[in-house]
Amino acid sequence: MKTIKDIVAQKSKERITVLTAYDFPIAAFLDEAAIDIILVGDSLANVVLGLESTTEVGMKEMLHHTRAVVRAVKNALVVGDMPFDSYQLNPRAAVDNAKQFIQEGCGAVKVEWFDEAAKTAASIVKAGIPVMGHVGLTPQTAHKSGGMKVQGKDAASARAIIEQAEKFEEAGCFSVVLECIPLELARIITEKLKVPTIGIGAGPHCDGQVLVIHDLLGLFSRYQPKFSKKYADLGPQILEAVRQYKKEVLSGQFPDDAHSFHLPPDEIKKLK
Numbered sequence: 001m002k003t004i005k006d007i008v009a010q011k012s013k014e015r016i017t018v019l020t021a022y023d024f025p026i027a028a029f030l031d032e033a034a035i036d037i038i039l040v041g042d043s044l045a046n047v048v049l050g051l052e053s054t055t056e057v058g059m060k061e062m063l064h065h066t067r068a069v070v071r072a073v074k075n076a077l078v079v080g081d082m083p084f085d086s087y088q089l090n091p092r093a094a095v096d097n098a099k100q101f102i103q104e105g106c107g108a109v110k111v112e113w114f115d116e117a118a119k120t121a122a123s124i125v126k127a128g129i130p131v132m133g134h135v136g137l138t139p140q141t142a143h144k145s146g147g148m149k150v151q152g153k154d155a156a157s158a159r160a161i162i163e164q165a166e167k168f169e170e171a172g173c174f175s176v177v178l179e180c181i182p183l184e185l186a187r188i189i190t191e192k193l194k195v196p197t198i199g200i201g202a203g204p205h206c207d208g209q210v211l212v213i214h215d216l217l218g219l220f221s222r223y224q225p226k227f228s229k230k231y232a233d234l235g236p237q238i239l240e241a242v243r244q245y246k247k248e249v250l251s252g253q254f255p256d257d258a259h260s261f262h263l264p265p266d267e268i269k270k271l272k
Helices: 004-009 024-032 059-072 091-103 117-126 139-145 155-170 183-192 213-217 234-251 265-271
Strands: 016-020 037-040 077-081 108-112 131-136 175-179 197-200 208-211
Touching (some): 004 077, 024 059, 037 208, 117 131, 175 183
Parallel strands (some): 108 131
């Protein structure tokens, strides 16, 4: 099983691979592929539940999907993404909510930057729970930073993001996600921090990379972020398979004898 110590030791030595998962079968595939970290992301709201904002999911939904993922994973470090209302609206409850993720089998939790983020992260770490920080574009509070767009595009805002990342490290975070920031800024942060940086839309200089699995597999068509690369296009394949199924059912081609069961002849006689 991948540990926090293993992940930290990979900095500047071996790139860290991170992907999201929200259910048992996908988590099993990621684990078999030796992905280092599986993130049960609050992107669940968008790509699984069809909601508009990640703020629309809470602990109930996150823990439900976390349980499914944990059942499948034998090697990767599972990180639970703490939903908006579990630590930002009531920071005092943050530790208790973080503990619930650990009790379900996660090895760590992730928190996005907000005004009290460093203090909250430090409290969770002090309780013995590893924390992954998240700076740059923070979807849970994107409305406060101009929406879902690149952050840190000028010196002043870039400096603020650097300070946020450093505060997360000072709070004891074992890694920091850098989302949607210029690659030059990501490089500066990666060189400054002793803990690994995980990029998403932050260029090639981070210690690791994370993508949403539905974007990678072509399973989410509502929008495709510029920073996301589609490694497969399963959507059209799924659609074609379903259409073929319907066609065969309507024509009587499915189910055929190969997909049916039989009573033994003597049992048929008894039944008649």
